[in-house]
Amino acid sequence: MKDFIAKEFFWFTVFSLSSLILSFIFLVSLKLTYAEPVMNEIEKVFTFQLYFIGWIVSVISLYIIRLTVSVLKKLFTS
Numbered sequence: 001m002k003d004f005i006a007k008e009f010f011w012f013t014v015f016s017l018s019s020l021i022l023s024f025i026f027l028v029s030l031k032l033t034y035a036e037p038v039m040n041e042i043e044k045v046f047t048f049q050l051y052f053i054g055w056i057v058s059v060i061s062l063y064i065i066r067l068t069v070s071v072l073k074k075l076f077t078s
Helices: 002-030 041-077
Strands: none
Touching: 002 041
């Protein structure tokens, strides 16, 4: 059980770090990054919310891909 928890924590850490980059790519693809050096409070909050939503979607997507690969691996090795 300890190995399973350690493995899942490792994957969560890897996916969280990967999702930081993917969420930035998400914002860039929406062209919602701000070019000027100063943003007002509403723009800061909106940008952070979109960045956080991109992070959550990325983590969920990476976990779904991981689960799909592990299911296919078990299906073809059995």
